[in-house]
Amino acid sequence: MKKIDILKKLRTSGLRPTKQRVEIAKFLFERDKTFHFTVESLNKLLEKKTSNKFALATIYNTVHAFKSAGHLSEVEVRGKKTYFDTNVSNHHHFYDSENSELIDIDSNDVVIQKIPKAPNGKKIKNIEVFINLKN
Amino acid sequence: MKKIDILKKLRTSGLRPTKQRVEIAKFLFERDKTFHFTVESLNKLLEKKTSNKFALATIYNTVHAFKSAGHLSEVEVRGKKTYFDTNVSNHHHFYDSENSELIDIDSNDVVIQKIPKAPNGKKIKNIEVFINLKN
DNA sequence: ATCCAGTTTATAATAATTCTAAAGTAAAAC
DNA sequence: GTTTTACTTTAGAATTATTATAAACTGGAT
Numbered sequence: 001m002k003k004i005d006i007l008k009k010l011r012t013s014g015l016r017p018t019k020q021r022v023e024i025a026k027f028l029f030e031r032d033k034t035f036h037f038t039v040e041s042l043n044k045l046l047e048k049k050t051s052n053k054f055a056l057a058t059i060y061n062t063v064h065a066f067k068s069a070g071h072l073s074e075v076e077v078r079g080k081k082t083y084f085d086t087n088v089s090n091h092h093h094f095y096d097s098e099n100s101e102l103i104d105i106d107s108n109d110v111v112i113q114k115i116p117k118a119p120n121g122k123k124i125k126n127i128e129v130f131i132n133l134k135n
Numbered sequence: 136m137k138k139i140d141i142l143k144k145l146r147t148s149g150l151r152p153t154k155q156r157v158e159i160a161k162f163l164f165e166r167d168k169t170f171h172f173t174v175e176s177l178n179k180l181l182e183k184k185t186s187n188k189f190a191l192a193t194i195y196n197t198v199h200a201f202k203s204a205g206h207l208s209e210v211e212v213r214g215k216k217t218y219f220d221t222n223v224s225n226h227h228h229f230y231d232s233e234n235s236e237l238i239d240i241d242s243n244d245v246v247i248q249k250i251p252k253a254p255n256g257k258k259i260k261n262i263e264v265f266i267n268l269k270n
Numbered sequence: 271a272t273c274c275a276g277t278t279t280a281t282a283a284t285a286a287t288t289c290t291a292a293a294g295t296a297a298a299a300c
Numbered sequence: 301g302t303t304t305t306a307c308t309t310t311a312g313a314a315t316t317a318t319t320a321t322a323a324a325c326t327g328g329a330t
Contacts (some may be wrong), residue, residue, distance in 0.1 A: 016296060018308060039286085055310045060287070076213045076265060080286065080318085096257060105251055114246035118268055119238060121233060125269040127262055130211060134260040152328060153277060174317085190279045195318070215287085215317065271330105278325070289314065299304070 006030070013069035020054055024062050029071070034087035036075065036102040039063060042084075075102060076128055092129040105131070141165070148204035155189055159197050165207070169222035171210065171237040174198060177219075210237060211263055227264040240266070 006025045010017040027046060028035060037045070046052075063084055066072045073094060075083040083102055092105040110129050118124050118133050141160045145152040162181060163170060172180070178194050181187075198219055201207045210218040210228060218237055227245050229238040245264050253259050 016307065018296070020309070035145040057288080057311080058309055061308080074213060076211055078209065078211045078213070078217065082213065082286085092252065094257075096254075103254060109249070109251040110247065111249035112245065112264070113248040114244065115264075115266065116240055116244040118266075119229065119231075122229075122268040122270060125255070125267040128265040128267070129247070129249065129250075130265060131253075132260040133257040135257060151276065153327075155278070192280080193278055194317085196277080217317085273330080274301085274326100275325085276325105279323085283320065284318080285313105285316100286318105287316080288311105292310085294307105294309070295320090296307080297305095300302080300330100 009071065012064045013065075013071070015065055015069060015102070019052075020058050021051055021062055021065070023052060024054070024059070025066070025071075028086055031086070034085060034104050036083055036104075037083050038081040038083055040081060076100065076130060090126065092131070092132045094133055098133075098135060105129070144206065148200075148206070150200055150204060154187075155193050156197055156200075158185055158187060159189070159194070160201070160206075163201070163221055166221070169220060169239050171218055171220050171239075173216040173218055175216060190238070211265065212237065225261065227266070229266045229268055231268045233268075233270060 006022060006029065006086060007017050009029070010021055010025060015021060024042075024046065027049060028042075039056070039059050042078050043054070046054060046059070052080070063072060067074060067122070070088055072084045072086060073088045077083045077093075077095060079100075085102070087104055089107065090112050092108045094103040094105060095101075096103065096118065112127065112129070115124075115127065141157060141164060142152050144164070145160060149246055150156060159177075159181065162184060163177075174191070174194050175243060177198070178189070178191060181189060181194070198207060202209060202219065205223055206221075208220045208223045210220050211229060212218045213230075214235070220239070221235070222239050224242065226242045227240040230236075230239065247262065247264070250259075250262065
């Protein structure tokens, strides 16, 4: 994704393309493979990659803004930190607790044959399959 | 589950049946349906139900002790608080984010036809299916 | 009854995240 | 191109869930 697209992405989401947002967006979205991170890991990587330092609160603000705009998804992982994913399509995850690593599973690689119907008055929003790994 | 069984349950787990543990165990395990809770909700419910007050740290200690002994399971729910479940068999969950409620799904009610093979050198520990609900 | 390891307790410490209010800035209005 | 305005960033404080600490307590062995 090119810089011009980054700017468009931000503008069309109603996000003013500030220096910080553009930097973070470039870091997150200018890549081929999907990327999983926590606010802490993102912060460290940004410190290395770019010369600028961002306030931690800015990382939080930005990541949440991107999430609200649908550019990031939050992954269901129990633990202290919240994981985010640049893959916003419907998909599943392996979780390797050895090194706290998430790995995407394409939606097509999981086929569910049978699920229960939703409780009264409720509908199914989405189904997440989480495969925990061991060595 | 009767009191005598509660005591046996604690003793066979190597847990000394203290006043607090017995009270909490009775509250958690003397019921027919499975029960989902957070430390906070459990604490509130115990305050109402029993005349005794427990230190919050005791609730944490006890819940973790029960979990280590295999009498409680921890559920994968993203959010600030950790959820526990008196159902320790292999099963899945609905999650109703409207009222932060978990509902058990029997393992037999979910059939997965296809899953990807685990990444190199890793094995599958378990599979958790999480069905998010909406109104 | 006495003792001791395991427990409970109140409180402090920690960790992730959110809040706050002042200073900064993109972009609209002039 | 200035000025203005509303949105952002920032540093630090506040909050929240959880864990650690260390002193007081207690079940159960002796």
